[in-house]
Amino acid sequence: MASAIRADLACSRFWPAFGHTTSEGERRVLQPWFGEAKLGIFVHWGIYSVDGVPESWSFFDGTVPYDRYMAQLDGFTAARYEPTAWADLFVRAGARYAVLTAKHHDGVALWDTAANDLSVVGRTPAGRDLVAPYVDALRARGVKVGLYYSHVDWSHPDYATVRPPGQDPAERGNPYSMPAAEDESSERWANFLGFHRAQVRELLERFRPDLLWFDGEWERGPEQWRTAELARDIAELSPHTVVNGRLTGHGDYATPEQGIPVQPPAKEWELCLTVNDSWGYQPQDTRHKSPRRLVRIFAETIGGGGNLLLDVGPKEDGTLRPEQTERLEALGEWIGRHTEAVYGTVRGLPHGHFYGPSTLAAGRRTLYLFLFDRPNEYVVLRGVRNAVRSVRVLGTDVEVRHERVGGLGDVPGWEYVHLTDDHLDPLCTVLALELDGALDLYGAHTRD
Template identity: 25%
Template sequence: MKNLANIILLISLSVNTLFAQSDYKPTDKNIENREWFQDAKFGLFIHWGVYSILGDGEWVMNNQKIPVYQYEKLPSFFNPTQFDPAEWVSMVKKAGMKYITITSKHHDGFAMYDSKVSDYNIVDRTPYGKDVLKMLKDECDKQGIKLFFYHSQLDWHHPDYFPLGRTGQGFTGRPDNGNWNDYIDYMNTQLTELLTNYGEVGGIWFDGMWDKPNADWRLDETYSLIHKLQPGTLVGSNHHISPIPGEDFQMFERDLPGENTMGFNQTGTISELPLEMCETMNGSWGFNLQDKNYKSSKRLIQTMVKAAGYGANFLLNTGLMPNGKIQTENIDTLVVMGKWLDKYGETIYNTRRGPIKPQDWGATTVAKDGTVFIHLLEMKDENLLIPALPGKIKSATYWANGEKVKYKETDYGILLHIPKSKQDNVDTILRIKM
């Protein structure tokens, strides 16, 4: 039955392509921004909202079945007086990240900016009363970091998000009615605010379409609106299926492109669009007081390397605390990753997917001058057979010191000999000139 449900989901979602921007042709600015995006490789994902007060993740409203009238009390407790955008952006730069994607509105419907179409927002409903997205955008512009806005299409709060989808059932206390088209109008109005009041926006990162896969999302209208207001803004959607016309990059949630270990990605298709995978530092997106399952910096660096091997960006998430601070554990991890990129960033930034698909032993990336970087992440001994490279190898050296690598080209591939003394605990990098 689960497989049948997945098939139905795919069929239902594919119907939406009828409503997508089928005649969409990206502008020169959009193409330029896609190239920048592919060069950037590493970004910070920020989940932050009034849900952080409860310290139980961004799905707490649904998971704890909190009615709307009760959940609406949370904003009066939200006062992030320690929010320091300069500190945030400086840390992002030290971590080697090139952009930030932050939640403008999550599934709980609460806007983290000064929305005029609804007073259910951080300026009108909290004692803090300031537009954190505006403050962050100003600082990003000052320090040369691009800002993307995550925006949830799913909304457990808005009365016109009706009929309800897979989530938000049986507890919200909302009227059993609503006008779906009015909700889409509301969403598009909020998107218009984000695209007209905050300067140049790097991209819109959609999420939640999977909640109502058979709904008429009016994607053509929404995508056309975005590209009209800001032709260079990149559009992506976490709908877990193949890209829909009008989208500018393809994303994968908590999985490398083409993989589905988490059960989210319902297609193995990897498009020719720019790619991005997103991942958590522990097991939660939003701040979770009891989630101490932090991934090691080694694991996260190796995931970033494999993502780059697919040509994909690595969007690494932190769930902000209600006071506006980033958890110390997350900062420590980002510092380690930043130091690693200071040394080895040339093999990640500005590269494209390598000639050998990422495997258990590691990945390959290729620079724009054709140099191939072999990233050896896991070696059981001193010898490793990898698939052949296209063309003739001119030279093979260790990236760290330029010493020659011992290798032999065979009918079965390339046999590398990497002495234990040359192996790095995180990533042994070889530079191959073809």
């Protein structure tokens, strides 16, 4: 993932073409579960949790010497790792999938890879495959399995051997990712791609993930990564696996980070968001987002047709900070009170019809409005031709008064929904409006 100092790039960088193609002109349809999931949990766990330093970026940026960073291998124990407890927590949070960092940019694999010897199995006190029990625990609870895999590998000796197209050889850049002019080697790059493909194949064949979450594609062009070839391999080996958009040109959905797009993508997408400010465990980072803020971000995301992939960072022993567990449980409690407005819904109203996010039931006859702020007597819905038959407050099923005011000919009036403080949810109130038919919106018409 992008480091905190790269947050300004994160939301503009990842808007690739959609539609995972398996052959020329053929488009693979995204698995239906992804659009229906609404919430996933991202887990950034690796040796960087020993000292609590930024994952991979800390040595790449020179904050921590590489040798000291890799010395964390000796302190990574996973001594209290209980994937069943993780899975139970994710279910309580309302998540339908989870994504674990099987390998970050530092190259340390969490499974017993045969492609090299840099894994927690042979190089850390943990001494075992950590991916397999995670996969088993999720599947036992009906949670879809996601695995994160970084294309880049700043520890591999053959990685920094070619530069992206158009880069001046005189501008070497970071030595972990770019070669000196005299060290360029297409042969060594081919060796690296062989290693890369071997690890991807291991993940697909051993774990059969429902989702493969790539990262790091920005350091090379798609021709250098040979993404078309990789997409075909994935489709052949594991055709059910969803692939994110960082398999450039062949991904199934977009992955903005740390900020909701003002204009949501028309296609499938997922917001990647940290519970605090860090992806992995960093003990000094106590800026955990409040439950109210997380609920708001979640509602805005699903209202725009996306999923929220909410990130936590376990400690080296495999336990989560209480603050992060509490946030997930609070989000899950709110979802539990408002399940009807979350699962089985599609993106809601375009901007301008209601001051807040909304979702629609699959039949488009029930409209859900999300209220973040305390209304002053009423809230207003605009531009809906349908008659509103009833308005319920979810979580209480209390019906509230509503009335249509104004309107002329084809131009609908305003729908006023009257509320009192007694109707309000402490985190976010949701109203269910039953319409007299499938949603029919009024367009932009004016009278000369």
